[in-house]
Structures are given as structure tokens and as C-alpha cells.
Amino acid sequence: GLMVSNRYRHLLDGTRLADSVTVDFHKTFFQPVSSSALLVRDRTMLEHVTYYADYLNPESAALAEVPNQVDKSIQTTRRFDALKLWMTLRIMGADAIGALFDEAIDLATRVGSLLAADDDFELAADPQLSTLVFRYRPRIPGSGPANPARMLSEDAADTLNLAIRAAVFASGEAVVAGTKVAGRHYLKFTLLNAEASLGDISDIIGLLRRTGAQLLASTATAEATA
Template identity: 60%
Template sequence: MRSHLLNDTTADSYRRSVIEGVERVAAKLAATRKPHTGISVDELAPVIADIDLDTPLADASAALDELEDVYLRDAVYFHSPRYLGHLNCPVVIPAVLGEAVLSAVNSSLDTWDQSIGGTLIERRLIDWTTGRIGFGAAADGVFTSGGSQSNFHALLLARDEACRVVMQADPQLTKAELLPKLRIFTSEVSHFSVKKSAAMLGLGYEAVVTVPVDEKKRMQSDALARELAACEAEGLFPMAVVATAGTTDFGSIDPLPEIAGLAAAYSAWMHVDAAYGCGLLVSPTRRHLLTGIELADSVTVDFHKSFFQPVSSSAVLVRNRDTLKHATYHADYLNPRRMAEERIPNQVDKSIQTTRRFDALKLWMTLRVMGADGIGQLFDEVCDLAAAGHELLAADPRFEVVVEPRLSTLVFRYVPEGGANWELVDQANLHARKALFASGEAVVAGTKVDGAHYLKFTLLNPQTTTSDIAAVLDLLAEHAEQYLGESLVHAS
């Protein structure tokens, strides 16, 4: 079995296996015409369940043959112009190259003695990102697995910072007494990870106060002001305000300067979830949409969304590096305190993960090959595409669209001419999405607005065209109309 280990004596085997794998994937990507095959769970699950994992195959070629049947053939391909589903992006080639390198070397970004060079590259990228945000020299951060972890990390820091400040002012107050009194404020369309983080931090879902949004799906700052005042009047403590720069459903951007002012007035931590909207940091034309983000205490960015990076590649950034100490623990076997005193850069000192992939390398390779402007131009293209898609929807009597896009999402629903039973129309929209997915012709997302089923385009592929959007709209209308027609027949 030692012959399967990657070392200097197996370099040729590694080269052959990787080349064969790359050639097969490249051929698959070139030949794939639809987002997926439309295979069902019931069809694929038995095939995978029947594989005997205790009986290995002869070699990598045989394993790749099998992989074609259990994965490659039926995978959902985000590079397809008609994948308009979730916040998944096609990936740029320099990042894929970085992925291949980091997987082979297998550095772990927890300590310096496991990742010489990698540690400094990650730190340099953190500095670059905080500079783009507009933070000062005291800023810092760390790469994470994704936006949910970044949001959790930021709220952990906010919780412990609130405890530090409040208990310093009132030494008689214990942490056990304080925690039930902490409150987090966020918009009613913010990411679910805010509530989930509150629960995992021991505060409970009820600690999250949802603030109404305006007609453009942005947090209402006057409503936030009222909620903050009510919180204080009840003897509770505003721990954090979470603003969103790119909501998952609508791409809406909260009024960051106004929210920052209110958070500061109540000594609350301000976190900006820019997991989606972070692409604006490199946009040649839309950077102004993030004005006010520099006032935040922490920011979430997801490079694997609007920077076109492979999963996973995210980061949490803070304006004051001292606050990262709330996540620090010194283990004698790994990162003893003396190492910090000796200025040895251990990333685990500020991370909630220990073993951690060198995901920063993918972004490093992308910037070194394409540059920030190259990434920003791609993000601008999908935002422009969403604007064009909105024009199509607004002019099409078969559909109603919720809000004009700020980024690259469109939320809309099919509405039959002359109207129909509300419940039937609602089910027709749900059916249209399911039927389209089952056909494999395209993938769209879905959500609920005011309790009704809506459809959603998430546009993160610069190769998608308005013709693709128009074609998918026709398919959705066809499935919805078929459902309504069959329902009327059954009713009669």
C-alpha cells in the first residue's frame, strides 16, 4: 500500500493519475450541455449503496471509470449557462490550479511549523482584503470554511466583547446573568446563520430581533432605531447589529452608514455579512455600493461566491485584531503561549478551527494571474446580466418580479393571464421549479415571499446570456401552465 503514498518515489504515478483525472474532467466539462442529467435519488442511491468499499479496484483508471457512473455523469455543473440556482459559481482556472497544488502539498494552516510560507500568504491576503474594505492598520482576520462559519466567528467575538465591556462596567454582574439579556439585531431577510449562531452561542433563537425591511428589501434604519431603544428600555443589552451586503434572496444591501451610526450610539458591535456582496470590493464600477462597510467591527466575505473560487474559501475580517483574542486558546502541544511571545505566527491563535486547508492559495493564484480588476469585471458582468434579466421579466406579462436587482439575483413568480386560484398559482410555481430540475434542462432556486412560493435566478456565470434567461422563463411558464391545465381537468 505504500506505493499509493505521495512521495518522491511515486512522483510518476502521481503525475499519470492526476493527468488522467484532469483529462477526464476537462472532457466532461467540454461535453456537458445541461446542468445535470435529471437523475433521481431513487435511481442513483442503489448504485452507490451496492459498491463494496472493502474490495478495492485495480488502479486509478478503474476508479475513474466507476466515478463516471456514480458522480461525474450526474453531477450538477455550475459552469452550465443554465445553472441559475443557488449562490454557486463557475471557477476560474488559476484557482483550480491552486486547489491542485494545495491538495498535493497538504499544508495545515494552524501553526507555522506546518505551513511555512502558507501562513504568510494567508496573512498577506487578509491584509489585502481588509485594505479593500477600508479598515486601518489594526485590522486582521482569518480564512474560514464559509459564510456561516464566518458569521458565527464574528458573533462569538461580539458576544465576548459585549460581556467584557458590560461586566467591566458592572463587576457584580455574572456572565450567566448577562447572556440571557444580550440581543442581536438583523433584518428579516438576513441569512439564517445569524439565528443559528445565536443558538450555538448559548443565547437562543429568541436573542435575535428581526428588523423590518423596506420595499427594496433593505433593513429599515428607523425601525432598527426603535428596536434598539426598546431593548435598552427593557434593561437588555444590544450585543450586535448584523447588516447584510447582498442578501441571499434579493441581493439587497442594507444602509450601512446609518446602521453603523446606530450601532455606535448603543455601543453594539456592527457586523456586515458581505458573503455575497464582497465581489463589489473589486468591482470597477460598483464599489460605492459598499460605502460604510469600513465602519464595521467585523465583515464576512465569501470568495467562493463572487470571487469565482472553488469551495471552500471564506474569511472573517475584524477592524481591531485584539478582539480575535476571544477565540484564542494556547495548547502546550500545539501553540504554547511562549510562541506568541516569540512572535511565531500561528493562525490557530485566531481561528475556531484547528486543522485548516490552505484555501488562501486559490485566491493568491487568481490575483497573481488575473488581478483584482479581472475578478471585478466578471462580477460586474453578472450584475449587468441581472439588470438585463429584470428588463425581460418586467416586460413579460407571464411573470411578476419582486424587486429590481442590486447584485445578481432575481426573485419572481409565474402569474397566469386573467388570474387563477391563489393556491393553484402557488403550487404551479413550486411545480415548475421541481419539473424543470427533474428535466435537467436548467436549475433555478426558490424561496418564499410573504408566504408564497417564488422562483429565483442566481446569476453567477458570466457565460449565461439573456437568451438563456429567456429560454428558461419559457420552460418555467410551460411547466406552470401544464400544471394549471391538469389541475383544471381534475377539478372538472
């Protein structure tokens, strides 16, 4: 998507020096799966995946320059995946796709600011594109000077965030992805829905907070009655 971005294209500076790049149109060109491409500076590089079979793409046909997509892929029979991308570009145009991706990046930036300002959440890193990696890790209130407020431990945060994901999924209200950073469990947003708003994502953050607080409360109750 950065290739057609109006404001963030500079993040691809330097890729023009590459001999080859892969592009996943499924993500930031908003295409249904699957839609991807390998772009090469020198078309002869594609010879590395070329194998001639008499029943499929005989070498004589190649010498006669008969078009054959088998020479450009390790796949043989495949769907016309390029059609949907072609249709999108023809109907919307590259500038409109770039504008949508710019909006997705802007939304991720605003959501990142919300999470960074919230004491109950930790960002693994500031968002660069449309993905945010974070976790719910609130401070545990203390009971007095001898037992001050403390940060939830790393192990407890791992257990809690895994439980939050499972509980939210089971509720049917949202599906939140997960990942690991330095061996620790985190939650993940990939914001590529052009209809999503800051309010929509704030609602999901609120759901994560409520779910986490309920799980912590139930754990504390169970420990107190054990």
C-alpha cells in the same frame, strides 16, 4: 465582488466604518467552495477566538511571536483555502474579477427587465446585485362577462411554483432555486456564471413558462373530468 467592482463599488459605501466584515469569496469572486474571510480593523479583536492548548499552540509560542493560524480561526486542521484565491488574484487581477461581477450585475438587470415586462411573471423586488427572486403567476382566462380573467390566487401560485421547480429539475433541462418571500414560494436565479448570456436565461424563462402552462392545463383538465 463589489470590493473590486469598477462600477458598483459605491454600494459598499459605509462599510469602512465597520470594525469587522465577512467576505464570501466563493460567490462573487468566483471561487470554489469554501473560500471566505473575516477582516478586522484591529487584529486584537481576534483574541476573542484564541484559546491556548499546550499540545497545539502554547502561550509561550505566542509570546515568542511564532506564527500560528489557530489564533485566527475556530478551526484547527484545515485546507489551504487561501491558495485558490491567491492564484486567481495573481493570474486575473482584481480588475478582471470586478469586471466579471459587473457583467453579472448587468445581466441580472436585463433579466429583471424582461421579467418585469412579462405579464406571466412577478418580481419580488428589482435586482440589486446578481440575484433575482420571481414567480410564475399568469392571469387565468375567463369564459365571458360573468367569469372574467383573473389573477392566479396566492395559494395556487405557491402550489404551481413548487411544482414547476420539481418538474424542471426532473426534466434535467435546468436547476432553478427557490425561496420564500412573506411566506410565499418564489423561484430564484443567482447569475454568477461568467459564460451565461441573456439568451441562455431567456431560454430558461421560456422553459419555466411552458412547464407552468402545462401544469395549469393538466390541473384544469383533471378538474373538468372530476
